[in-house]
Amino acid sequence: MTPQDSVPIIPSFGGEGDDGQRKLAIICSKGNLDMAYPGLILGAAALGNGIETHLFFTFWGFDMIAKTRMAKLKFSPVGNTAMHLPIGDARMPQALAPLPGIQALATKMMRKQISELDVPEPPELLQQIVDMGGHLWGCRMSADMMGLTEDDLFDGVEAIINADTFIEKTYGAQLLFI
């Protein structure tokens, strides 16, 4: 092996234009099962690319990190006109969406579809984010509104902080609001 032998094309592991300083902040404000995934998956993907990543859980997004609720997120087809039935492109009539049992059924179906893709449940994804060095923060105002303390939150949450502190911590970051 000589230096001349070395491959001229070495993959860019950071991504084009990445100077190693890229930073991502994701604000998770929804507690529905379907709205929990985008932030968690993008966060895990960012960490897999070596990007410093911060997730801030606020309002209903608190359900994603509250110990007693995080494993029980639900999906509701109410108000979701893109909800399809498992038959071709048939859409679910909105009149059916609020019927008893539909939310439970839709939640069960979504969990099954996601698990078939080998994508973990939200709590396991949160743990993956922590294992990869991601930072999880709870929102002070939401915690106060819901009467929750750090003891009530997933262990990987570093602290409950106010909006101001989050803005300080994510100086220069790209930001996603979900």
Add this chain to the structure above:
Amino acid sequence: MPVAIICGHAVELDKDGFLTDYEEWNEILAKQLAANIGIDLTDRHWELIRWLRADYRRLGVSSTTRHTQSAGGFSIKEQLELFPKTPAKKMAYVAGLPKPQGCV
């Protein structure tokens, strides 16, 4: 497809620089690929690389960090120690597998 000469052998690479042919890979090549990205392969690296290649042969896709943890037993923390910062891509690169396509 670009072709590169690595360790005296011509190998085909995809546009990102990953090997395209599973059979073109060998351990000497892996050492050079690892050196290209500043990694000195230890016994544990080799265990992981061999598992990744066997897993690819089984499933036909490059393993993600999560799958490497759940199916291979290599914790995400260990993967990060062995292949820092971007473990899934670096593991696939050194193991001569395509760039991983999975989301997590």
